Amino acid sequence: MTTQTFTPLVPPFLLAPPGVYRPQYDTRLLAQALRREDMGSGTQVLELGTGSGALALEAARRGARVTAVDISRRAVLTARLNALMARAHVTVRHGDLTAAVAGRTYDLVISNPPYVPSPDARPPRKGAARAWDAGHDGRTLVDRICDAAPAVLRPTGVLLVVHSGLCDVDATLDRLTGAGMTPVVTDRAMVPFGPVLRSRLPWLRRTGLVRDEVEEELVVIRAEHA
Template identity: 55%
Template sequence: MKFLQPPGVYAPQEDTAMLVSALRREHLSPGAEVLDVGTGTGAVAIAAARYGAARVTAIDTSAAAVLTTRLNALLSGYARVIRASRGDLTEPVTGLRFDLVLANPPYVPSAKVRMPRRGIARAWEAGIDGRAVLDRLCVKVPALLRPGGVLLAVHSALSGPAMTAARLAEAGLDAIVTDRRSVPFGPVLRERAGWLEAQGLIEPGQDKEELVVIRAERPH
């Protein structure tokens, strides 16, 4: 299948693969409605449709990402299942409920205080502790889950997975880390390795990070 990955849109990487792998284990029920937050190229949304979702809502702040997702949904044969919308985090679906929420938010710690408003860096820049978007996600997502609904979120261990699980638990969800994978630093982390070391986030000479998937379920 032809899959568009234009410049300026976050391309599927190790975190994408981990999220899809976790999604595959969920065994979606007939009629399942899925939300994909930070859809990028739409790779995860398409995987959700392939694994049985009746409807997938895909959201991204990037107009280019939304267009790419729509085109990839068409090319993959899932244009009737996937609806892509532009918006800030979960704002386009306020008041709706889902059986499964998938999220690959920005999570890379950065010396930049202000979040970028445009450009590809929006896909990873996440503030001084990497939690600028994660904390908002922990607040917004619980209200979007139906009873028995599940959140699957992927991010770096540099961004505090224990804190993510704790905040989701405070919101009434049963949250655990289900997947861990060590991966080599990409270009962004290699470029800021010195700053990360100065912040105490990595060890001297460290060249790998651990990615995690957090699963959080709303009790019935």
């Protein structure tokens, strides 16, 4: 397991208009884990929740054949534009996680899903917060990805997912193990609370998710398909 020093994403000119998640610490941490994977021209990669397409472009730059999915039509358009500007071959589909690629399988699945705990029990159906809010425990999308990944991974395929320690790393490891995968935390990084977490600190403290912390831990979990 490694603690990372962040390096820039490629390309540096990514579009990320309002309503589309702008690459941040979590994107960079997952990108660095992605760079350690063995990829070539025959590697099929699926990104769930692509946002601006930053991670999809990173995989395409490594030579992989990439499909990227997002439920936000604005994100889909943004990822397509970013791929066009980067002259990268990335297929971007609109849809809800793996439903957009039914019947297909991949060597590598990557995801930086919404994972921020929210006072609202259900994730928002529209608006900018859809890119980060994920229910009371922050696990609404994380759990769905853990459950769905085995069906879209080829034998010996790999899932890479990043999320905050606030939404229970052990729960993710247990869920992936229960789904027949072999998970391990490969990367950790401590980062300052961003504007969203700072804005809801009173609620987070009332629920016991934080005490006096001013930073959150980000983790990358790598899970191999049996």
